[in-house]
Amino acid sequence: MPQRKKAVDFMISNGVNNENIEAVCRIIEEISFAGTDSIVPSTIEGKCVQDADRLDAMGAIGIARTFAYGGSKCRKIYDPEIKPLINMSKEEYQQNQNSTSINHFYEKLLLLKDMMNTDAAKRIAEHRQVVMEAYLEEFMAEWEGEK
Secondary structure, three states, X not given: OHHHHHHHHHHHHOOOOHHHHHHHHHHHHHHOOOHHHOOOOOOHHHHHHHHHHHHHOOHHHHHHHXXXXXXXXXXXXXXXXXXXXXXXXXXXXXXXXXXEHHHHHHHOHHHHHHHOOOHHHHHHHHHHHHHHHHHHHHHHHHHOOOO
């Protein structure tokens, strides 16, 4: 896992002790979104990092990042013929290459609100969810020529 190795190398070069290195590695291993296979981190620190990672994917900045990433991968913005895949496992999620940026909201981003661990993250996620839902409503209205 490249992130883990980079983190370990960085911590070793900065004199971090083995106990803290192991704790950080555990967090790295537990934070990723893995579809229906996602796990809840075993520590409060891991839960906070996972929440921060997920909040980063939501809201106005999350919308911008979704389209920036999709463009970098030559993904279509939207294609009504390509349906979102719901309730994917980690393997299915990682192999889902023929999707669209709009589908990504339904396949991942709109699921994140209900996956938050801490009360603070749950409050922030509520607002960011509203922002994403309003954006999708506006997008579909424009797509359908209603606005």
